[in-house]
Amino acid sequence: MPDIDELARRYLGSWNERDPATRRALVGELWADDARYIDPIAVAEGRDAIDxxxxxxxxxxxxxxxxxxxxxxxxxxxxxxxxxxxPPGGPAVIIGLAVLVTGQGRLRRVYGFLDPVPARNPSPGATR
Structure with a gap:
């Protein structure tokens, strides 16, 4: 079972993974079956919606x-x-805070806070 510090690092790394298959595999490894992600512009239930x-x-x-x-x-x-x-080597355009709730070595819930909050841009599979 990974420790929560390593889980947090891998979670952030999954946001940077550009290869869709590799990213989806990371989501599968990191997130629990009943996973839920919530931030000011997205609510995603389940691994597919999180991906x-x-x-x-x-x-x-x-x-x-x-x-x-x-x-x-x-x-x-x-x-x-x-x-x-x-951008690489540049200043932050968004500053965020994520509260990760884990169980049995996986992410169960993540609550995100964004500054500034970007305008909404709906995507399939995620509820807004």
Whole structure:
């Protein structure tokens, strides 16, 4: 069972994975069967919908990647992960915070906070 610190790092890495098959495999490894992702512009239930949210973010922000800002703050089955979305070597265009809830070594829920919140851009499979 991976420790929650490593799980948080792999979670953020899944947002940067550009190969659809590899990204989907990561989602399958990281997320529990009853997975749910919630942020100000997306609610995704299940692995397929979560993978769609990641793919949509990559399409909306081409050439940018997610990077940690600091170390994950971890206790019990929870992690608080501060991150930034930025072009390579450039300043952040979005600053975020993800609260990860785990169980049995997998992500069960992730609650995201964004600053600023981008305009909504619906994607198939995710509820808005």
């Amino acid at each position: 769609d949210v990641l793919a949509t973010a990559q399409r909306r922000f081409p050439g940018m990647s997610y990077r940690m800002s600091g170390r994950p703050d971890v206790h019990h089955q929870l992690a608080r992960l501060a991150w930034e979305l930025a």
